[in-house]
Amino acid sequence: MNRRAVDSRNRETRTNAPCPAITAKKMAQKAAILISICFFSGTLSTAIGQHASPSVTAIESLIRSRQYDHALALTRSALEQRPTDFRLWTLEGIIFSMQDKAQPAQIAFEKALRISPQYAPALKGEVQILYDQGDNRAIPLLERILKNDPKDQTAHEMLALLERKKDRCEPAVVHFAASQDATKKHTESLEAYGYCLVQLKRFQDAIPVFEELITLLPNRAYPRYDLAVVQVANKQNEDALKTLEPLLTPDQSDPDILSLASHAAEAIKDTPRAVALLRQAIVLSPTTQDYYTAFAALCLDHESFQVGIDMINAGLSRIPNAARLYLSRGLLYAEEAEYDKAEADFARTEQLDANQGMSSYAFDLAQVQKNNPDEALRRVQRQLKAHPDSALLHYLLAQLLMKNPATDLDAYKEAMKEDLRALELKPDLVSARNLMASLHMQAGQYEKAIEQCRAALQYAPNDETATYHLLISLRHAGKKDELQPLVKRLAELHQQSLQNETDRKRFTLVEQLPTPNSGPPND
Numbered sequence: 109m110n111r112r113a114v115d116s117r118n119r120e121t122r123t124n125a126p127c128p129a130i131t132a133k134k135m136a137q138k139a140a141i142l143i144s145i146c147f148f149s150g151t152l153s154t155a156i157g158q159h160a161s162p163s164v165t166a167i168e169s170l171i172r173s174r175q176y177d178h179a180l181a182l183t184r185s186a187l188e189q190r191p192t193d194f195r196l197w198t199l200e201g202i203i204f205s206m207q208d209k210a211q212p213a214q215i216a217f218e219k220a221l222r223i224s225p226q227y228a229p230a231l232k233g234e235v236q237i238l239y240d241q242g243d244n245r246a247i248p249l250l251e252r253i254l255k256n257d258p259k260d261q262t263a264h265e266m267l268a269l270l271e272r273k274k275d276r277c278e279p280a281v282v283h284f285a286a287s288q289d290a291t292k293k294h295t296e297s298l299e300a301y302g303y304c305l306v307q308l309k310r311f312q313d314a315i316p317v318f319e320e321l322i323t324l325l326p327n328r329a330y331p332r333y334d335l336a337v338v339q340v341a342n343k344q345n346e347d348a349l350k351t352l353e354p355l356l357t358p359d360q361s362d363p364d365i366l367s368l369a370s371h372a373a374e375a376i377k378d379t380p381r382a383v384a385l386l387r388q389a390i391v392l393s394p395t396t397q398d399y400y401t402a403f404a405a406l407c408l409d410h411e412s413f414q415v416g417i418d419m420i421n422a423g424l425s426r427i428p429n430a431a432r433l434y435l436s437r438g439l440l441y442a443e444e445a446e447y448d449k450a451e452a453d454f455a456r457t458e459q460l461d462a463n464q465g466m467s468s469y470a471f472d473l474a475q476v477q478k479n480n481p482d483e484a485l486r487r488v489q490r491q492l493k494a495h496p497d498s499a500l501l502h503y504l505l506a507q508l509l510m511k512n513p514a515t516d517l518d519a520y521k522e523a524m525k526e527d528l529r530a531l532e533l534k535p536d537l538v539s540a541r542n543l544m545a546s547l548h549m550q551a552g553q554y555e556k557a558i559e560q561c562r563a564a565l566q567y568a569p570n571d572e573t574a575t576y577h578l579l580i581s582l583r584h585a586g587k588k589d590e591l592q593p594l595v596k597r598l599a600e601l602h603q604q605s606l607q608n609e610t611d612r613k614r615f616t617l618v619e620q621l622p623t624p625n626s627g628p629p630n631d
Contacts, residue, residue: 167199171206179203194220198230210237226256232263239266246270261287265297277304292320302334311342329355329362336368345375356385363389367399379410390419397423397430404436405606408443408599416440431461438576439602442595447583454576458546484508499534502526507543523547536567538574545577549584557581572601 163186170179180203187196197220204213214237220230231253238246250267253260268283268291284291284301291297298321305314318335325331332351339348352369360366366389374382383406390399400423407416420437424430438453488505495501506526509519524547530540541564548557561578564571579594 194224261290265290272300277307280304314338345372348372363393413440413443499530502530503540538564538568542573554581554585
């Protein structure tokens with residue numbers, strides 16, 4: 109889950125600990141085992157329907173009064189008389205846990221379980237130790253507990269949290285659903301449950317989970333933000349604005365909250381408010397590309413092209429190498445029929461972001477190219493010797509030849525040859541088609557460029573690069589009748605691209621950061 113700095117992420121001290129004998133936060137963290145036993149089982153002796161022996165009763169009393177050394181001495185003495193008494197071994201595990209001695213505690217619990225493998229307090233004691241350590245060995249033990257008691261909500265909750273940490277959301281939500289009475293009391297569990305439901309795109313189911321989180325944390329900003337994110341994803345934009353309303357104060361300093369509210373406002377046709385909120389977000393974070401591109405999208409939708417150009421200019425003055433801003437401004441210039449300026453911005457976009465959509469190898473290569481273009485060329489050439497039929501490598505070599513500072517006519521011809529080879533090997537390699545179109549455009553061969561653009565769009569109808577290459581080539585070829593429809597199409601593609609990017613990363617859930625050694629879900 110991505111985290112943003114909406115407000116302090118430190119966990120509050122819980123007040124709903126189920127075992128009244130342990131109330132201090134420090135002791136709650138150290139005494140997870142005793143909490144577990146209070147929560148799960150009542151006492152060790154009654155857990156299996158036995159009458160407590162005098163020694164067991166006395167040790168339990170000493171533990172509850174925190175006389176741990178005395179309790180340990182009495183336990184050791186009793187074990188000398190009854191070395192196979194699994195209850196005594198369990199008590200020793202509890203005492204060591206209270207003293208923050210995880211290793212001897214675990215050894216004691218394991219001894220208890222070797223004698224009585226299904227003894228619930230020992231099972232749960234060892235589970236708590238492993239859970240606190242983030243050890244996945246807790247999972248099979250929790251499954252054993254649930255096999256014996258399928259309604260054990262705390263075991264379900266702990267198992268759900270462990271599954272969530274492994275990014276296994278499908279089993280996690282099953283266990284969260286089975287532990288709802290416990291989960292709704294704990295912010296960490298509610299966050300994890302809501303996150304997993306969002307990951308599974310079960311937005312409607314996630315909404316009441318985040319509403320519960322707001323109830324638990326009414327004075328915190330991030331639960332409202334998270335709920336609004338889910339409501340926007342579920343197309344409940346009016347509800348999202350209502351959720352965010354208490355946060356939309358004049359002194360709001362979180363630009364993401366304002367940007368999300370702007371998105372929701374525009375979705376319900378309240379454009380003036382959407383614009384005002386987005387302007388406020390830009391003022392607060394003037395180097396965030398997303399806010400400028402969102403503003404440009406509003407201007408494209410409402411044909412306020414010059415307003416959008418002015419805002420993008422302001423953005424480029426602060427982040428001058430932002431490829432997406434050049435692309436947005438190029439679209440706005442195209443709508444204004446200022447094609448020379450649009451063409452210059454599209455060219456700058458490609459120059460800054462030519463690696464979009466490449467493989468990870470290509471991206472790594474691009475990083476080398478920035479600092480050592482000769483080494484980048486040698487890398488690809490070495491790879492081509494080993495893989496002569498790799499269309500991607502032929503394409504990458506062609507691109508590097510054209511980006512090399514020493515590019516000349518020979519390099520141009522070599523790049524053309526390599527890119528042609530890439531297309532022979534893989535005719536649907538759209539990036540190679542786009543490079544071929546660019547090569548033809550540099551040579552003034554606009555009809556050939558148009559041919560490559562149309563071929564690229566057959567394979568990828570929504571490819572923005574092929575679309576703006578086609579727009580430029582048609583203009584230079586004198587085919588003006590297609591320009592305006594193509595400008596509209598390019599604007600639509602850009603809007604969809606922005607929306608996809610928003611869905612992918614822009615509005616992300618927030619969770620509070622757990623403090624080190626924070627207790628289990630029932631602390």
